[in-house]
Amino acid sequence: MNFYDSLYAQLAAMGQERWGEQLQATLSERLALDGHGKMEGWLEALQALPELRPSVVSLQDDVTIGSGSDLGELDREQLIAQLQAFHPWRKGPYHFFGIDIDTEWRSDWKWERVLPHIQPLDGRRVLDVGCGNGYHGWRMRGAGADFVLGIEPFLLSVQQFQVMQRYLRDPKHHVIPIGIEDVPADLACFDSVFSMGVLYHRRSPLDHLFELKGCLRRGGQLILETLIVEGDQEKVFMPPGRYAKMRNVWFLPSVAALTLWLKRCGFTDIACVDINRTSREEQRSTQWMHFESLADFLDPDDPEQTIEGHPAPLRAIFTATKP
Numbered sequence: 001m002n003f004y005d006s007l008y009a010q011l012a013a014m015g016q017e018r019w020g021e022q023l024q025a026t027l028s029e030r031l032a033l034d035g036h037g038k039m040e041g042w043l044e045a046l047q048a049l050p051e052l053r054p055s056v057v058s059l060q061d062d063v064t065i066g067s068g069s070d071l072g073e074l075d076r077e078q079l080i081a082q083l084q085a086f087h088p089w090r091k092g093p094y095h096f097f098g099i100d101i102d103t104e105w106r107s108d109w110k111w112e113r114v115l116p117h118i119q120p121l122d123g124r125r126v127l128d129v130g131c132g133n134g135y136h137g138w139r140m141r142g143a144g145a146d147f148v149l150g151i152e153p154f155l156l157s158v159q160q161f162q163v164m165q166r167y168l169r170d171p172k173h174h175v176i177p178i179g180i181e182d183v184p185a186d187l188a189c190f191d192s193v194f195s196m197g198v199l200y201h202r203r204s205p206l207d208h209l210f211e212l213k214g215c216l217r218r219g220g221q222l223i224l225e226t227l228i229v230e231g232d233q234e235k236v237f238m239p240p241g242r243y244a245k246m247r248n249v250w251f252l253p254s255v256a257a258l259t260l261w262l263k264r265c266g267f268t269d270i271a272c273v274d275i276n277r278t279s280r281e282e283q284r285s286t287q288w289m290h291f292e293s294l295a296d297f298l299d300p301d302d303p304e305q306t307i308e309g310h311p312a313p314l315r316a317i318f319t320a321t322k323p
Contacts, residue, residue: 003162006171010147014125019184023176030177034155042159045085046166050074052097054167059142062108063135065167068098086160088289091132094164104289106282107135110196110225114317117273119221121145124191127183127215130198133160134175141173145192150175151183186214196225201248209265216322222267224318227252228275229311233260237311244297244306244313255316267320274317 004027011020031039052074054066071079080099083089092103122144128137131150134157140148152158152175161175180198193215195208202208212222229237231254243249253261255272262270283294294313299305304312 003165004174004176007149007174007176010172010174014147014189016187016189019187022184023178026178026182027176030153031155039155039159042086042156045082046159046162049082049163049166050079052167054097057168058095059138061142062095063092063138063142063164064095065164066097070097083163084288086156086163088291089133089160090289091135091157092288094135096164102286102288103135104283104286104293107132108139109282111136111139113274113276114196114223114225115139115143117271117317117319118223119192121192125149125189126192126194127151127190129180129193129195129212130201131157131175131194133157134164134173136194136196137173137175138164138168140194141170146172148173149190151178151180153177153179180208180211180215183211183215185211188214188217190215191217191220192223193220194223194225196223199224199226200250200252203250205251205253206261206265209261209267213265213267213322218322220322222262222318222320222322224258224262224320225315226258226318228258228314228316229254230314231256233257239308239310242308243310244294244308245292258316258318262318262320266323268323269319269321271319272316273319276315278313278315 008020052066052070055070056064056067058064089101089103091105091107092101094101121140123146126140126145126148128148128150131137131152134150137148137150155177158175158177193212195212199205199208229235229252233256235254236257237252239249259270280295285293297307298312299307306312
């Protein structure tokens with residue numbers, strides 16, 4: 001099954017035919033790297049989904065695909081069971097043929113915080129780094145983006161995207177199983193680049209900022225969302241072990257420190273446009289993600305601290321321009 005023919009055509013139209021040719025080999029390799037032995041089952045589950053035509057599609061105010069009446073005589077509970085084959089659902093929510101996929105994260109809340117502060121997406125080419133199952137990419141399309149490419153190394157998230165794409169069939173939104181390190185250096189072809197919830201997972205955050213900058217055209221906008229800590233320009237927290245039970249958290253800078261990082265990487269028009277303390281209502285366990293979540297990561301006696309005694313998750317959104 002080749003999900004990406006329209007992607008290669010789109011890249012060629014953008015003057016990125018060579019990258020498209022490289023991706024054909026790369027994506028075949030990545031889809032074959034099934035370390036957990038689940039890809040065959042996911043593909044079978046994807047193929048087993050019913051043939052439905054959504055009577056309604058909404059991407060601007062939420063992500064709604066179809067209505068319950070579209071199911072006709074189909075068994076709603078059976079469809080829920082088919083969707084649960086792709087558990088855990090972390091990014092959303094999705095309203096899917098009358099079924100509310102109540103994901104771990106209320107990603108719509110983050111989008112509501114981001115949208116008022118960014119350059120209008122109408123007609124823009126967008127790269128969404130670490131996009132998960134593509135939820136924010138659908139909202140970007142709803143906001144008028146002409147083309148959205150999401151990159152996400154986790155194969156389950158890519159397959160969750162394909163669940164939605166099976167019914168939306170959008171040739172201008174793709175999620176592919178690669179990381180930012182697989183994107184050619186100095187590509188310089190995207191009008192907007194989003195990196196949300198990625199920076200603190202990178203061992204070298206400055207290299208990540210340079211990678212993001214290289215993807216932008218001149219005058220393009222970076223939208224960066226990450227964990228931060230309170231403090232002055234010299235404050236950067238490196239957890240000595242786990243942070244909120246996560247093993248792969250490396251650097252949490254203060255707003256002033258991250259502003260300096262962005263300046264040193266050559267960005268201009270740098271602004272911290274939002275700071276938000278993650279709540280248990282925004283990130284939580286649900287029937288669609290029944291593993292541990294934020295409530296399990298915080299000190300039960302002091303929600304201002306993680307279970308390890310570190311400052312509880314505080315997130316900031318930055319915008320910046322590539323001159």
